[in-house]
Amino acid sequence: xRYSVFAxxxxxxxxxxxxxxxxxxxxxxxxxxxxxxxELIHTYSLIHDDLPSMDNDDFRRGIPxxxxxxxxxxxxxxxxxxxxxxxxxxxxxxxxxxERILRASVIxxxxxxxxxxxxxxxxxxxxxxxxxxxxxxxxxxxRSKTGAMLEASIKTGAYLAGVxxxxxxxxxxxxxxxxxxxxxxxxxxxxxAPGDALGKTPGKDRAQRKATYPALHGIDASxxxxxxxxxxxxxxxxxxxxxxxxLSGIADYLESRSN
Amino acid sequence: xRYSVFAxxxxxxxxxxxxxxxxxxxxxxxxxxxxxxxELIHTYSLIHDDLPSMDNDDFRRGIPxxxxxxxxxxxxxxxxxxxxxxxxxxxxxxxxxxERILRASVIxxxxxxxxxxxxxxxxxxxxxxxxxxxxxxxxxxxRSKTGAMLEASIKTGAYLAGVxxxxxxxxxxxxxxxxxxxxxxxxxxxxxAPGDALGKTPGKDRAQRKATYPALHGIDASxxxxxxxxxxxxxxxxxxxxxxxxLSGIADYLESRSN
Numbered sequence: 478x479r480y481s482v483f484a485x486x487x488x489x490x491x492x493x494x495x496x497x498x499x500x501x502x503x504x505x506x507x508x509x510x511x512x513x514x515x516e517l518i519h520t521y522s523l524i525h526d527d528l529p530s531m532d533n534d535d536f537r538r539g540i541p542x543x544x545x546x547x548x549x550x551x552x553x554x555x556x557x558x559x560x561x562x563x564x565x566x567x568x569x570x571x572x573x574x575x576e577r578i579l580r581a582s583v584i585x586x587x588x589x590x591x592x593x594x595x596x597x598x599x600x601x602x603x604x605x606x607x608x609x610x611x612x613x614x615x616x617x618x619x620r621s622k623t624g625a626m627l628e629a630s631i632k633t634g635a636y637l638a639g640v641x642x643x644x645x646x647x648x649x650x651x652x653x654x655x656x657x658x659x660x661x662x663x664x665x666x667x668x669x670a671p672g673d674a675l676g677k678t679p680g681k682d683r684a685q686r687k688a689t690y691p692a693l694h695g696i697d698a699s700x701x702x703x704x705x706x707x708x709x710x711x712x713x714x715x716x717x718x719x720x721x722x723x724l725s726g727i728a729d730y731l732e733s734r735s736n
Numbered sequence: 737x738r739y740s741v742f743a744x745x746x747x748x749x750x751x752x753x754x755x756x757x758x759x760x761x762x763x764x765x766x767x768x769x770x771x772x773x774x775e776l777i778h779t780y781s782l783i784h785d786d787l788p789s790m791d792n793d794d795f796r797r798g799i800p801x802x803x804x805x806x807x808x809x810x811x812x813x814x815x816x817x818x819x820x821x822x823x824x825x826x827x828x829x830x831x832x833x834x835e836r837i838l839r840a841s842v843i844x845x846x847x848x849x850x851x852x853x854x855x856x857x858x859x860x861x862x863x864x865x866x867x868x869x870x871x872x873x874x875x876x877x878x879r880s881k882t883g884a885m886l887e888a889s890i891k892t893g894a895y896l897a898g899v900x901x902x903x904x905x906x907x908x909x910x911x912x913x914x915x916x917x918x919x920x921x922x923x924x925x926x927x928x929a930p931g932d933a934l935g936k937t938p939g940k941d942r943a944q945r946k947a948t949y950p951a952l953h954g955i956d957a958s959x960x961x962x963x964x965x966x967x968x969x970x971x972x973x974x975x976x977x978x979x980x981x982x983l984s985g986i987a988d989y990l991e992s993r994s995n
Binding site for chain 2: 478521522525528530531548549550551553554556557558560561562564565568569574575576578579580582583586587589590591594596599600603
């Protein structure tokens, strides 16, 4: 568990959760344990994704993947334990009223789950390997596989800061755009970045005939889509006023990131 | 997810949760969704346990195990999704005050987790394969691997019925004894029961040189330990009065079960 969590990584989900909370309130430390739970769930999903029967990847965050280091059985259990710990951590949070924490737990579980969250996306992704799919299907896969957790981290930050779940407004637009843009950049980097920058094996999507934006639209068109999505995200952040500077900064970073 | 959850099984954990609640209150329907979460977590653990890199079992609950039916990748994801759904289901429960639900979620997560819950037990179990261990070590493995979830299902039922977590009294004694007795009976049945009664491959513990009660104490002594534990459990149930009849019945069933 520690090996994989503390191997580095961008900490994008907790950063988004905190940045989103900070767009409305100053006391961002209160949201730390919930924000961390998004990273625990992200890390569990990487450990399980890398398993031989899944994506079979030997490297992650620049070091041997969990199963290569500790064996498959321990890697499966480490992932299970991180997922369990994420919900324990949320449930132990005393910083917000219990009913808000329960709702945050539901948002997290839904984003990570099999209805239309991360696991739904992984199943769709498995089913789409080697099959030709439409750009709508691809967007649906990306929205659930990666977008759901990114969006939920942003939504949860705002929700715990007091924004109504059904009144997300600009922060909702920001979340949807960033979620999709991030995954498209991931697809582009898998094709274009060297493995030592990526921290994982590059070119795997193409080798496994995965459905990706570059495969469907080409690299240049994919970059233009990212540009449009992040520009809209920055506009939404601007609407939120001066507190939302961190959100704009993350949009800039996502557009230009190289790993 | 449905294939493995609805393959049958004894539903012991939800039954214990409901029986424990009923020892104090009549309106047991209120505890159903939390009780069901214990079964979801139990089922996920069976799916992952049966994987080739874990216990490598082809049959479970009398039918092909999840990975044999759907492949390893889907089985891993189905397990992950059931674990996620368990916490979603608890978090969505509206039958009790939010702070009680949050605490129930912590009890569940702790019992399923890596500190001294189910996953801790599975790691200890992996480490004990082929190694000679003391009867104290074996009891510690059993208490965490299976006992923690059984105890937690009983504790959660009582807690949601209004019993203080630190004032469990007779229901606490019942939980500890039943948790351990159940696993010892499991060990005995693995040695003695035919596979078609068991619904899974028998004799695997011995083949994998697992630490078990029969291996350490012999079959007869193991049966005597079960008799002593369940007798104490029945005494504790009796102390709880006439509402606790279901708890006594479950103790009787556990002692005499053949699968």
